[in-house]
Amino acid sequence: MKKQAGDLLVSSDEEEEEMSTCLPSTSGTSKPSEMTAPPKAPEEPASATKTPEGSIETMGVKLSGFNTDLTLKFLNGQISFNEFSAEMDNLHQVETTREAGMETDGEDLEPGATEQEEEEEEEEAGENAMEVDSKDEEWSPAPRKRKRKHMKKRRKKTELPKHLQGLMGEANLKFARGDHQEAINMCLEVIRLAPQAIIPFQTLGMLYEEMGDLEKSLQLYLIAAHLWPNDPEEWARLAHMSKELNNPRQAIACYSKAIRCDPSNPDYIWARCNLYEQVGEHTKALEGYQSILQLMTVSGADAEDYWRLARDTSRAYLELGDLTNALSTLQKACKSYPNLITSEDINTILEMQISQKIFVESLELLVKFCGVVFEFEKFNWSCESLYVPDGLQDGRLLPVKCTAPELLPIDLRAKLIVCMIHLKHHKIVEPLMQPLFEENIEQVGDLYLDVAEAYMENALYSEAKSLFSVLVCSSTYNEAAVWLKYGECLNCLGELENAVNSYKRVVDLAPTHYGARISLSALQQQLGNSSDAVKALTIPAPSEPGQIRQDHILLVHKCHLLYSLDRFDEFYECCQQLLFGHVKEEWKPVFRKVIFEFMSRRSRAESLEYFYQHIGGKDYFMETSISTDDIWDIFLMLCRGLWERKMYNQLLDACIHGLTNPQILTDEEKYKEAEFLCLIACIQSRNGKLAYNLIREICVKDIDNNQAWNLFNQVIICSSDGRHNRFCLRLMMKHPDNLALALFNAHNSMVSGTYKHSLGEYVNVYRKQPEDPLLNLCIGLAFTHMACQKFSSKKHALLVQGLSFLNSYVELRGECQESMYNMGRVMHQLGLTYAAVFYYKKALALPPAVGEREGLFDLSQILCHLRSTMKRLQPP
Structure with missing residues (x-):
């Protein structure tokens, strides 16, 4: 119920509590003077801290609100202005959406129809009923109609509440009297009670600006601007302050806000474009200039100003390499x-259109603005035509004649000729060419070159040759680029001798032009001049890194040429420069150590990179224009050539250094192949120590591969150390079911004389593969060796078991040189000479198992040496 006390009207207990929050709390009864007194400024330090209740204190005053934490982070420098602006925009968007939803829901309800209002209406009706005269007791009132109350206009959250306006006025008075600290404390108190109000932030900004703290002042102004973001002039003022404080990024953000509020104001866009140029964001600046051009078109600005800005914008786009936007800008202006x-504008537009192959539009521009006329069989196309003839692009419509004004500038005439050549209308351009020939070639030689290149692009080499022949005779255009084009034209015409002379001229003028050298070498090959072809691909020692990369391209072609000519010695030297140019002679031991001590590709690459950075003094992975496939092809060619010539030591060096090549090292598949080639080279050069390091890793990675173990055996044969014994034993512990490891351990025991151990290993394998001839032979030999020992017992039993397995071996293997020779050797060892002679004779009578191919290993040569032995073994 409403209570009236003097002139003070309080609606309810809730409103009393709301009024009490505006005043400092007191104990007991408060005096009127005490109630209206402003709060005292707190004495806490001006810093932001977190309290246990979760509120935030700043400058000694507790603040609360939906964005207070964000505001404090911005004031304390924890977030940038751009982050603060983005978060505030998100909060405004959420708030706007929520308010829109509340307004939509409120349309379905009757304003003022809450329970509290219904109770108040019932009480008022009761009071009115008490005033009814007693004479009207029999009167019964009509049903009460509910009064529709109009909803009061909602106060904006950014406006200051009425109960705080007095405190804000007091703060303004303190500000005017110069009591800045007291005014600051009062403003902070207002912010605590109404954190979304604009006025206290603006007042605080003015206070700090008066005190000389412009940075703090700007921060508070920015918060106020975000609370009411629809004032473009305020954003522009803040952008100006940001520029004065040397903060262009923040100024850009402020101008963006101003442009969002007033997008039709070009001054804001101009200022933001200047700032974009200042911070180096030229693309965004050009987008702003495009917006200004659009505004100038809508507002009907001065045409000369529009053209001036369009030219500058197009020129800036060209500097950035954006040809499309540069062309569209000038086209819009046109x-x-x-x-x-x-x-000049037409010339610029034509250059961009020709570079983008837009030839019909180029002709349209010349017809419309330059007075060019095209005559067709049934009509003419001139500036008075309302449309562009259809069929020019695909050649369905061919002009009969083309007429250009005599006063047409020569550069525009040349571009007209170029467009017509590209559109296959070259037959009618001869009359247009005459004025070009009358000009001084020293001054318009670039136009000659444009026309000649257009002829070449359309395979009109004879017409291009006449123009190039004139250009190369001039003093200004007697350059390597023109001679190169001339040589290409002559080559296409089949004039090889003249083309060779042209390319020689290019090489003389530009010795490092690798394209000309490659073309010259190819022409010399066609003419049969192999020596000259090789010479063309040889240049002096490079002096710059860029020239080194070009020299590599020449070396690739030179390697292919020398290999095809079978000049292997020169090919080998060329490969040394191309593939192993990163290897110095004194570094070779280091590289060999890296390859054979570090087994993984990654560890080798890291070691080599460290070596080059700290010792070599250059970048190991230097960029090169040679592809990995080209390098790999030449590496294989080198390995094949060395293999065919049995240069195994050189092959080993080539493979080792190939593993250090950066391009091979970065390709996993090719690196595996190069590593295998290195293993084969080690075996062929009988370098078992290096080969063992490679084959060991292969066997560990692919332990079930029999071919890998066969190679392992080949490495053991050419190796002189016994490291493989310990390796096989350790690996057998990890893989006890591997048959290859069991055989290797058995063989090692057999060679070392521990026949019982070897017999145990052989028998384990025999249980799994009883039909293997080799196992039967090895078991028979183990029994035979044990029987031949001096202190062995039961020799007869051992011998019988051994011969049993040897007979099984002969049955499984069949009668051949190998089986008969092995049986003869066993009998020879046992002292049964008559039996040995018998088997030796049978071995000599049988044909070789490997045929008659040359260079293959068989037993014929060994058996020939046994003939004299057989004579001694036979009884007299």
Whole structure:
């Protein structure tokens, strides 16, 4: 119920509590003077801290609100202005969406129809009923109609509440009297009670600006601007302050806000573009200039100003390499204000259109603005035509004649000729060429070159040759680039001798031009001049890194040429420069150590990179224009050539250094192949120590591969140390079921004389593969060796078991040189000479198992040496 006390009207207990929050709390009864007194400034330090209740204190005053934490982070420098602005925009968007939803829900309800209002209406009706005269007791009132109350206009959250306006006025008075600290404390108190109000932040900004703290002042102004973001002039003022404080990024953000509020103001866009140029974001600056051009078109600005800005913008796009936007900018200007276009503008547009192969539009521009006329069989195309003839691009419509004004600038005439050549209308351009020939070639030689290149692109080499022949005779255009084009033209015409002379001229003028040298070498090959072809690919020692990369391209072609000519010695030297140019003679031991001590590709690459950075003094993985496939092909060619010539030591060096090549090292598949080639080279050069390190890793990675174990055996044969014994034993512990490891351990025991151990290993394998001839032979030999020992017992039993397995071996293997020779050797060892002679004779009578191929290992040569032995073994 409403209570009236003097002039003070309080609606309810809730409103009393709301009024009490505006005043400092007191104990007992408060005096009127005490109630209206402003709160005292707190004495805490001006810093932001977290309290246990979760509120935030800043400058001694506790603040609360939906964005207070964000505001404090910005004031304390924990977040940048751009982050603060983005978060505030998100909060505004969420708040706007929520308010829109509340307004939509409120349309379905009757304003004022809450329970509290219904109770108040019932009480008022009761009071009115008490005033009814007693004479009207019999009167019964009609049903009460509910009064529809109009909803009061909601106060904006950014406006200051009425109960805080007095405190804010007191703060302004303190500010005017110069009591800055007291005014600051009062503003902070207002912010605590109404954190979304604009006025206290603006007042605080003015206070700090008066005190000389411009950085703090700007921060508070920015918060106020975010609370009411629809004032473009305020954003522009803040952007100006940001520029004065040397914060262009923040100024850009402020101008963006101003442009969002007032997008039709070009001054804001101009200022932001200047700032974008200042911070180096030229693309965004050009987007702003495009917006200004659009505004100038809508507002009908001065045409000369529009053209001036369009030219500058197009030129900036060209500097950035954005040809599309540069062309569209000038085309829009041409469409908006065609009366102010100049010949320079037309020339610029034509250059961009020709570079983008837009030839029909180029002709349209020349027809419309330069007075060019095309005559067709049934009509003419001129500036008075309303449309562009259809069929020019695909050649369905061919002009009969083309007429150009005599006063047409020569550069525009040349571009007209170029467009017509590209559109296959070259037959009617001869009359247009005459004025070009009348000009001084020293001054317009670039136009000659454009026309000649257009002829070459359309395979009109004879016409291009006449123009190039004139250009190369001039003093200004007697350059390598022109001679190169001339040589290409002559080569296409089949004039090889003249083309060779042209390319020689290019090489003389530009010795490091690798393209000309490659073409010259190819022509010399066609003419049969192999020596000259090789010479063309040889240049002096490079002096720059870029020249080194070009020299590599020449070396690739030179290697292929020398290999095809079978000049292997020169090919080998060329490969040394190309593949192993990163290896110095004194570094070779280091590289060999890296390859054979570090087994993984990654560890080798890291070791080599460290070596080059700290010892070599250069970048190991230097960029090169040679592809990995080209390097790999030449590496294989080198290995094949060395293998065919049985140069195994050189092959080993080539493989080791190939493993250090950066391009091979970065390709996993090719690196595996190069590593295998290195293993084969080690075996062929009988370098068992190096080969063992490689084959060991292969066997560990692919332990079930029989071919890997066969190679392991080959390495053991050519190796002189016994490291493989310990390796096989350790690996057998990890893989006890591996048959290859069991055989290797058995063989090692057999060679070392521990026949019982070897017999145990052989028998374990025999249980799994009883039909293997080799196992039967090895078991028979183990029994035989044990029987031949001096102190062995039961020799007869051992011998019988051994011969049993040897007979099984002969049955499984069949009668051949190998089986008969092995049986003869066993009998020879046992002292049974008659039996040995018998088997030796049978071995000599049988044909070789490997045929008659040359260079293959068989037993014929060994058996020939046994003939004299057989004579001694036979009884007299």
